[in-house]
Amino acid sequence: MASIIDVSSTCGNRASALAAAGVKTIIRYYSRDTTRPSKRVTRVEAxxxxxSGLRLGIVHEGRRGNQATNFDRSCGVADALYSRQYGANEIGQPGGTAIYFGIDFDASLDEIRTRIIPYFQGIADAFAAQSDLPRYLxxxxxxxxxxxxxLxxxxxxxxxxxxxxGWAGHQSFLDSRRWALNQGMPIKDGIAGVACDPNTASNDGGIGDFVLPSEQPAPKPISAPVAPSAAPMQMFVNARGGLHLRTGPGVEFNVSxxxxxGTPVHPLKSVGSWTxxxxxxxxxxxxxxxxxxxTDKAPNPPSVSAAAPLTTASPAHPIADAMHVPELIRQGSSADGLKEARETAAxxxxxxxxxxxxxHLSALLQQSGIDVPMTWGAGKLAHILSDRGWSKIAVGDQIPGDVGVCFDNTSPPGSDHVYLVITTSGPDKMTIADNQRDVDAPHERFASGQGxxxxxxxxxAR
Structure with a gap:
C-alpha cells in the first residue's frame, strides 16, 4: 500500500482511515484561482x-495548469505570493518546507524556454522578497x-x-534519480474510499513535507470570525468606497x-477571510x-467633498490587502484587466x-478586491494606501505588487505619478501598469527615472 499519496479533493474526514491503511504523507493543493473550492486544502483539513499522525505535502496548481498560456513570469509571482501568504496565514505551514508548482502538460522545449522558466523565475522573485512571512523551498x-x-x-x-x-524525458529523468517524488497511476478504488495517486520518494533526501501540531492554533484573524447564530447578528460595511458582494469566498468569484x-448586513458563516x-x-x-x-458598530457617515471624489479611506487590516496582491498583479498583467481599469477610470x-x-490604479485595486475609493491625485492615493497600513519601501527593494510613488519637486514642477509594479529586473528596471500607454499592456519603466x-x-501591502 502506498505511504505517500496525492489527493485533489477534501478528504480530512478520512484522515484516520488513511493512516490506518498505511498512508504516512498526503499531498494536497493550494490554488490561487480554482473554481472548485474542494481542491484547496483548508486549516480544518490540515x-x-x-x-491522525499524517504528514502534509503541498502543491500549487492553477485553474489552467494544463495550458502553456497560463505560465509566464507575472503568473509565477502571483502564484508564489498567494501560496506564501496562504501557507503562512491560513495553514500555518512552517518555513523551510516545500511548495511544489504544477506544470500539468507535456511542455515543449520552446514552451519551457519562453513560459516555464520565466514562471519559475517569478516564483523565485516572490519567495526571495523580504517579508515577515516564512521562507519556503x-x-x-x-x-x-x-x-x-x-533543476x-x-x-x-x-x-x-x-x-x-509518454511525456518527454520521463524515462531518462526517472533513471537519473534526481527526483524527490515519482507519481504512479491512480489507485483503482482508491484508499479508504479516497481517490488518489500513489507516489514513491527517492532515498536520497526529503520531499519537503511537514506536520502540524494536533491542536494547531488558528491564524491571526483578519477580523473576528463570525459564528452562525439563531438570532440574526447585525454588522455594517466599513469601506468608504463601498464593498464588493461576490458570489463565492474569494476574489476569483464574480462581483454581484x-x-x-454603512450598509447593514447579517453574517451567516465565515469561510477563511470571507463571510x-x-x-x-x-x-x-x-x-x-x-x-x-x-464592523459591529454603525460607522459615522463619511464626509464627501463637493469638488472631488472621496479620497480618504478608513484604516483596514493590512493583511486583508496583502491577500489580494496576487490578483492585483494578474489584473495589471492582463489586457482584459487593464482595459477594464482604463474604462472605469475614463x-x-x-x-x-x-x-x-x-x-487607473484605483480601478485596478478595486478589481482585485482592495476596496479603495475612486481617487484623483497620485499623492492622495498614496496617503490612502499608507492609512490602510501599506509600508513604505526604499527604491531598489521593490517587488511585483508594490505601488511606485513619484513626486516631481523640480521647478517648474512636473507630474506626480503612481503605478503598479508587475515585474522587476534588478533594483532599477521594471515592467509596470499605469495610464501612460495607448495599448492595454504593461510597459518598461526605471525607478531612477531615465527621462x-x-x-x-x-x-x-503587508
Whole structure:
C-alpha cells in the first residue's frame, strides 16, 4: 500500500482511515484561482491530517495548469505570493518546507524556454522578497523534461515526476534519480474510499513535507470570525468606497453588486477571510464579502467633498490587502484587466488619461478586491494606501505588487505619478501598469527615472 499519496479533493474526514491503511504523507493543493473550492486544502483539513499522525505535502496548481498560456513570469509571482501568504496565514505551514508548482502538460522545449522558466523565475522573485512571512523551498511537478530544465536552471530544490510516462524525458529523468517524488497511476478504488495517486520518494533526501501540531492554533484573524447564530447578528460595511458582494469566498468569484458604506448586513458563516451574508435578515445567503471591511458598530457617515471624489479611506487590516496582491498583479498583467481599469477610470475622470494615473490604479485595486475609493491625485492615493497600513519601501527593494510613488519637486514642477509594479529586473528596471500607454499592456519603466520622474518610494501591502 502506498505511504505517500496525492489527493485533489477534501478528504480530512478520512484522515484516520488513511493512516490506518498505511498512508504516512498526503499531498494536497493550494490554488490561487480554482473554481472548485474542494481542491484547496483548508486549516480544518490540515488539522485533521495532523491529528491522525499524517504528514502534509503541498502543491500549487492553477485553474489552467494544463495550458502553456497560463505560465509566464507575472503568473509565477502571483502564484508564489498567494501560496506564501496562504501557507503562512491560513495553514500555518512552517518555513523551510516545500511548495511544489504544477506544470500539468507535456511542455515543449520552446514552451519551457519562453513560459516555464520565466514562471519559475517569478516564483523565485516572490519567495526571495523580504517579508515577515516564512521562507519556503520550491518544488516542480511535471514531465521529465520540465523537471530537468528547472533543476538545471537552479530554480527548484525538489522535482516531482508526473505519472504520464509518454511525456518527454520521463524515462531518462526517472533513471537519473534526481527526483524527490515519482507519481504512479491512480489507485483503482482508491484508499479508504479516497481517490488518489500513489507516489514513491527517492532515498536520497526529503520531499519537503511537514506536520502540524494536533491542536494547531488558528491564524491571526483578519477580523473576528463570525459564528452562525439563531438570532440574526447585525454588522455594517466599513469601506468608504463601498464593498464588493461576490458570489463565492474569494476574489476569483464574480462581483454581484457594490454594497454602500454603512450598509447593514447579517453574517451567516465565515469561510477563511470571507463571510457569507444575508441582506434581508431572513437567513438566506446573498453572497460573500471580505471580513476586513465589516464592523459591529454603525460607522459615522463619511464626509464627501463637493469638488472631488472621496479620497480618504478608513484604516483596514493590512493583511486583508496583502491577500489580494496576487490578483492585483494578474489584473495589471492582463489586457482584459487593464482595459477594464482604463474604462472605469475614463468614466470617472473627465479628460482621462490626462492626470489619470491615480484613477487607473484605483480601478485596478478595486478589481482585485482592495476596496479603495475612486481617487484623483497620485499623492492622495498614496496617503490612502499608507492609512490602510501599506509600508513604505526604499527604491531598489521593490517587488511585483508594490505601488511606485513619484513626486516631481523640480521647478517648474512636473507630474506626480503612481503605478503598479508587475515585474522587476534588478533594483532599477521594471515592467509596470499605469495610464501612460495607448495599448492595454504593461510597459518598461526605471525607478531612477531615465527621462521620467524618478520614483521617491514604493508602498507594499503587508
Amino acid at each position: 488539522n485533521q491530517f495532523c491529528a 520550491v518544488g516542480v511537478y511535471g514531465s521529465g523534461r520540465t523537471c530537468d530544465a528547472i 538545471h536552471a537552479g530554480l527548484a530544490s525538489f522535482a516531482w515526476l508526473a505519472q504520464s510516462t 453588486r457594490l454594497l454602500a458604506f 457569507s451574508i444575508d441582506l434581508q435578515g431572513d437567513g438566506a445567503a446573498d453572497g460573500f464579502v471580505s471580513n476586513a471591511y465589516l 468614466a470617472s475622470l473627465p479628460g482621462y488619461p490626462t492626470n489619470g494615473c491615480a484613477a 521620467k520622474t524618478p520614483t521617491e518610494y514604493f508602498l507594499r
